[in-house]
Amino acid sequence: MTMRVGVPRGLLYHEYAPAIHTFLESCGAETVVSPQTNREILEKGLALCVDDACLPVKAFFGHAAVLSDQVDALFVARFVSVERGAYICPKFMGLPDMIRARLQNAPPIIDMCVDIRQGLGSYVSSLPCSDTCKILGVAPRRLSWAVGAALMAQRKEDRRRVKRFAPSGSAVARTGLGGYTRESIYETSLTIGVLGHAYNLDDAYLSLGLISKLEKMGVKAVTAEDYAYDNLRRWERRGADRKQVFWTAGRKLIGAARRWRETGEVDGMVHLTSFGCGPESFVAEVIARDAARHPAMPLIILNVDEHSGEAGMATRLEAFVDTVRMGKSKR
Ligand code: SF4
Incomplete structure (x- = not known):
């Protein structure tokens, strides 16, 4: 049976949707994206998240919560860096851990690390990668190929978007x-x-x-x-x-x-x-x-x-x- 992976429609999904969809589908999974943000989703997020967090992080918790009982796994990437010498906001580094800690009965979380300083080769031989492979039921070789396909899809979309405007x-x-x-x-x-x-x-x-x-x-x-x-x-x-x-x-x-x-x-x-x-x-x-x-x-x-x-x-x-x-x- 095809694995259903939930992707919260929040934070960097808005920028990296082509890469996320291509990656999961290249691993043979079905992608289930949460609905557009609404009051109910935000209320769920507010109940789960710490008060001090920013609004988009609170909303992200709500998106993860609405998906949690509908899917076999949740995709919550751990974004660290997407260019040399610069970083993503630290909230993204801890996002999978925050979701795991606060979301009771959450399905397994695919917390793929996105860090430009770590080459694909060293990622594929790392422990987090083997956890991702286990959850998705794919070999490291297939995962590595899926990452390549995801990067290509993202580049194509970035070029298309800029051309349009x-x-x-x-x-x-x-x-x-x-x-x-x-x-x-x-x-x-x-x-x-x-x-x-x-x-x-x-x-x-x-x-x-x-x-x-x-x-x-x-x-x-x-x-x-x-x-x-x-x-x-x-x-x-x-x-x-x-x-x-x-x-x-x-x-x-x-x-x-x-x-x-x-x-x-x-x-x-x-x-x-x-x-x-x-x-x-x-x-x-x-x-x-x-x-x-x-x-x-x-x-x-x-x-x-x-x-x-x-x-x-x-x-x-x-x-x-x-x-x-x-x-x-x-x-
Ligand atoms: S940069 Fe970080 S703290 Fe600021 S809105 Fe985004 S997630 Fe929140």
């Missing part, structure tokens, strides 16, 4: 880092750069519908996910006056903010942060300080937790968009 004929792509032009690659009159983790922005419930609210106001919203990571990394490095940040997600957001500010390809920036997020408390400060040096680029920071309400978010967003529109009409 920033066609190579666009002004910015043509001019690269030097000599950028104000010639717009977007059609709408107001474009807002939305900063935030993909697992918040892609989740309409956790982000209180931020992107759709902007679109309803006639605003084109772009995010850091619309650009190739290498491009954002080059922009991030341009701030030579300070040390580089250690978090891949932080590098992406700082790079996007710097690119938008210097090219002027957006009219303003909205930064969605999670209350209690350690890395964001630093990254948001770097972005805000950069923005303060360029007052022509308005920035608003919206901090969300489980108590945030849509009405408050809508009011602040409308006021911000009106201010940006007024500023633009005077230019």
Whole structure:
């Protein structure tokens, strides 16, 4: 019988879904993804998770909980690092252990470690890998092949996504880092750069519908996910006056903010942060300080937790968009 593996629709699933699906299906498993976040899922997460955790981690607990009695195993990757010299937020390293500790009667947890510093060869001969093989019922050789297939699927999706949003004929792509032009690659009159983790922005419930609210106001919203990571990394490095940040997600957001500010390809920036997020408390400060040096680029920071309400978010967003529109009409 085919093994059913549950994948919580939370955190890095939003970025690595193609790799996760390809990996599990290449190992012969059926993938069962939890539904979109809703009140019930969040309530389950709030009941299981410690109060101090950030909103997306609490929601992740809820997603794991709704799957736990429907599947033969849960897939909760242990993300450590996806690029040399940078790390993922430490919450991801402990995620499988936190889920194991708090979720009673949880099925076996596939806690595959994703750490760029550890080559595939040494991973395949490690103890966690043999546990993964045991749960999935596959030989290390097949698992190694499945990892290769997963990486290829992810690269293909990353290329497709970037192409969709920033066609190579666009002004910015043509001019690269030097000599950028104000010639717009977007059609709408107001474009807002939305900063935030993909697992918040892609989740309409956790982000209180931020992107759709902007679109309803006639605003084109772009995010850091619309650009190739290498491009954002080059922009991030341009701030030579300070040390580089250690978090891949932080590098992406700082790079996007710097690119938008210097090219002027957006009219303003909205930064969605999670209350209690350690890395964001630093990254948001770097972005805000950069923005303060360029007052022509308005920035608003919206901090969300489980108590945030849509009405408050809508009011602040409308006021911000009106201010940006007024500023633009005077230019
Ligand atoms: S980066 Fe922040 S929001 Fe994301 S998991 Fe870590 S603490 Fe939570």
